[in-house]
Amino acid sequence: MNTTPASSEILHHHVRRMAGRDPHEAHRVATPLELLFDLTFVTAFSFASSQLAHALAEGHYTAALLGFAFASFAICWAWINFSWFSSAYDTDDWIFRLVTMVQMIGVLVLAIGLPRMFASIEHGEHLDNSVMVFGYVIMRLAMIFQWLRAARQDPARRGICLTYVTAIAIAQIGWVVQILFDFPVGTSIVLAIILLLIELAGPVIAERRHGGTPWHAHHMAERYSLFAIIALGEGVVGTLASLSAVVEEQGWSLDAALICIAGTGLTFGMWWVYYMLPSAPVLHAHRNRAFVWGYGQMLIVAAIVATGAGLHVAAYFIEHKAHIGPLATLLATAIPVAVFLAAVYALYTYLVRRFDPFHIWLLLATAAVVVLAIFAAIAGVDMAVCLVILMLAPAVTVVGYELLGHRHQAQALAGDAHPTTP
Known part of the structure; x- marks a missing residue:
């Protein structure tokens, strides 16, 4: 079967001139x-x-x-x-x-x-x-x-x-x-x-020199989202460590089921919240917002990884290998979860350049969930139950966004659709 010159061009990897990609290239995805x-x-x-x-x-x-x-x-x-x-x-x-x-x-x-x-x-x-x-x-x-x-x-x-x-x-x-x-x-x-x-x-x-390099907005948004997923893998590892600790200590029990639900639900909830950021459309229209967005993502990714580490700390606690108490153990997961959610809300507000009052209610409800988990740990409630309560923190944002927040985001993007000079 004959091949056209165009199709033949993409089948080899001969040296090509590094002249810069088209920043508006259609269907640009991670390679x-x-x-x-x-x-x-x-x-x-x-x-x-x-x-x-x-x-x-x-x-x-x-x-x-x-x-x-x-x-x-x-x-x-x-x-x-x-x-x-x-x-x-x-x-x-x-x-x-x-x-x-x-x-x-x-x-x-x-x-x-x-x-x-x-x-x-x-x-x-x-x-x-x-x-x-x-x-x-x-x-x-x-x-x-x-x-x-x-x-x-x-x-x-x-x-x-x-x-x-x-x-x-x-x-x-x-x-x-x-x-x-x-x-x-x-x-x-x-x-x-x-x-x-x-x-x-x-x-x-x-x-800031001569318009910068020709990076692709949608491509970079996808790349960062994939990077976040790699970080979320530590949540899965931490969940597995905690689950293994419970099974080793108690066998298959209710606590084992709760740990599995808590760790997986927390990781899944953070994934859902991350993808609410309107990164691609905003960066496409406003390339000058890329630095705060790109640098801010480091805090988000670090918080995701730290959450996985916190779940691993819970495993040490359950195995009686930790030298810290139940409150410190819970805070090892609760603090990075709180940092993650706060960073996502802050970055969202920066991207759309508009503060949504609805976020106040979501943040207050989220804070209430985190505080409840902390008080549960202080009261001596089983660590598995404390983690299940903490799992509801990102769920507050997920439910709020799916019920009402998505409309607010659509309105914000509609009012911020005019591109600026990079």
Whole structure:
């Protein structure tokens, strides 16, 4: 059977010019390579979640929060660096594929370094992120190569691409300097914060030049939603850990059923709430809102992963391996759930640029559910029951949106449909 030149073109992966994708390309979806790349972050989130759960169960709250905050940023930032570039310049030729493979190796090295980083903070000696930085060096060399290739083959955006190269190189040199000198933990954290600000500022400076890179709004909305689903996988893992603990301790019982319902329902509810964000249509009309949206997603994803870790802490508690009480155990899940819901509402309000008074009632009802779960834990109610109560927190938003909120969103989008200059 004969093939046309057009169909033959997409069957091979010969070198193609990296001139930038069409930001208005129809039917743009995540590629198989992007999905494969995302799989490396399953491991990274798993390491971060397990380290957080262990530290919380031991009562080492400061080490848990600092370590998880640092790990979450490192993981999310690695994904963000690749994903936005891919949205703008994915050629899917053999060069792009092989360089992406190198970046995947870097992600795995980053993941391996997470336990050592958590341990260094817990012991209070110095911040040992040397393995993580090595993983970033691997990713960054590949990323700089990609941006230099784009700068050479897309002359109209050469300045933008070179700005990215400069920002990435400066930040990476800073991280390497940090591991070459044995700074105390406090000094290392301050230096890390400075470097994080440089990391965040780089894309802002670059994208404000000449209209920015040609990323695709609907494609990026889908990419972030898939990233959130990977994070939600930790909720499934945490549910399985808690369920296994109950079955091991009590056999198949009512508590086992309640744990299964609570963990799965909580994960499912957070998934449902996340997809209420009108990301794609708003970003398509208002590309200048991408930075707050994209950076804000890091908090949402981190909260999702932390929720899974909280369910794992509940497993430690049920197995009598935790050194914390029932209230702290419940808060390990309740706090990230509350952060997730608050971040989603805040990001929704930012996207549509309109505060919906109906949200006040939903937030109050959600807060009431969380408080009820906390009081139940204080009163000594079984942990499985406390988690079932907490499961209703995202359900409040789901029910409210399905009954009335969707109409409010439609009205908000209709009134915010005029595009702005990027």
